Amino acid sequence: MTDEQPVIEPPTAAESMTLPLELIDQCIGKRLRAFLRDQHVIEGTLVGFDDLVNLVLDDVVEVGSPVQSPPTKRMLLSSRTLTMLAPLE
């Protein structure tokens, strides 16, 4: 009887690859900053997004805005000028 070692296959390229939208999916429920093309920075808790990466955010504040306004309870942020998403915490 030969002692057979259980063979652990390394993940194939397809299995180990994280899709971009999966990465955003992992941020749902987390606080993040969305950087837009024209230097707007929007911070909020990610509720969800669609295929175009339009975002639904909760408790949103505009970072660095000269006009201070109370947080927006919930908003839809257009993906048209979205450049980067950075999770906080």
Next chain:
Amino acid sequence: MSTTGESEHTSTASGSADITASFLSSIANQPVNIKLHNDFVYTGVLSSIDGYMNVVLQNASEIVNGKTMKTYDEVFLRGNNVIYIGMAA
């Protein structure tokens, strides 16, 4: 609530693909703040919206640098100019 045009969903990893559409229907006839790329904010009652984020507001005020500049009984905002649509407090 019609979501035309961009709302074709090819399958992706996201389990939240409908959240943007359901947010849009949830804010119909509610007071909203809409920010455009020229940094104007329009506050009014959302009477209609489509999948391009084209919007019709009733009793809208145009806010520039935190000051109300003009008011409109009814105003159409073309969706490509919209940065965000937020629930007004």
